[in-house]
Amino acid sequence: xxxxxxxxxxxxxxxxxxxxxxxxxxxxxxxxxxxxxxxxxxxxxxxxxxxxxxxxxxxxxxxxxxxxxxxxxxxxxxxxxxxxxxxxxxxxxxxxxxxxxxxxxxxxxxxxxxxxxxxxxxxxxxxxxxxxxxxxxxxxxxxxxxxxxxxxxxxxxxxxxxxxxxxxxxxxxxxxxxxxxxxxxxxxxxxxxxxxx
Numbered sequence: 001x002x003x004x005x006x007x008x009x010x011x012x013x014x015x016x017x018x019x020x021x022x023x024x025x026x027x028x029x030x031x032x033x034x035x036x037x038x039x040x041x042x043x044x045x046x047x048x049x050x051x052x053x054x055x056x057x058x059x060x061x062x063x064x065x066x067x068x069x070x071x072x073x074x075x076x077x078x079x080x081x082x083x084x085x086x087x088x089x090x091x092x093x094x095x096x097x098x099x100x101x102x103x104x105x106x107x108x109x110x111x112x113x114x115x116x117x118x119x120x121x122x123x124x125x126x127x128x129x130x131x132x133x134x135x136x137x138x139x140x141x142x143x144x145x146x147x148x149x150x151x152x153x154x155x156x157x158x159x160x161x162x163x164x165x166x167x168x169x170x171x172x173x174x175x176x177x178x179x180x181x182x183x184x185x186x187x188x189x190x191x192x193x194x195x196x197x
């Protein structure tokens with residue numbers, strides 16, 4: 001018998017196991033409930049859709065990254081800090097690698113679910129920026145969040161193909177993507193017209 005307080009995590013764990021075994025698109029809510037040995041009513045009370053389970057897992061990953069926070073070296077640049085934070089996120093994803101890959105690959109088959117994931121994606125990346133000590137408020141902050149989403153998704157595709165034990169390909173891709181974004185931001189800043197005070 002699963003403790004009541006542990007039911008949400010138990011559901012997520014069960015859903016990820018099924019996704020790793022069979023692919024996410026073919027897993028039904030009934031199968032998740034049955035495998036978790038829970039009633040459909042209990043499943044619905046916690047997660048009314050498969051998308052809600054994925055959203056909860058994404059927040060779980062964010063909490064894991066934030067809980068693993070370490071003090072940064074004062075000499076670290078913003079890019080260095082962000083690199084560290086995002087690699088911690090990939091480390092956390094590695095625990096359920098096959099399931100995550102299955103979910104990412106199957107999401108395009110359900111555009112509605114994909115759109116529903118955008119808010120939690122923005123939330124996750126905002127927290128990653130904040131964890132790295134980078135402001136996310138205002139228009140500039142929103143632009144940073146949008147830029148980091150693009151960086152994350154581009155690097156995620158590399159991670160999905162990365163079979164190296166130390167995630168060397170992922171680290172290389174993330175560093176390259178962050179540097180490109182940094183250079184783009186610098187060029188954009190230089191081109192921005194100055195306003196008279």
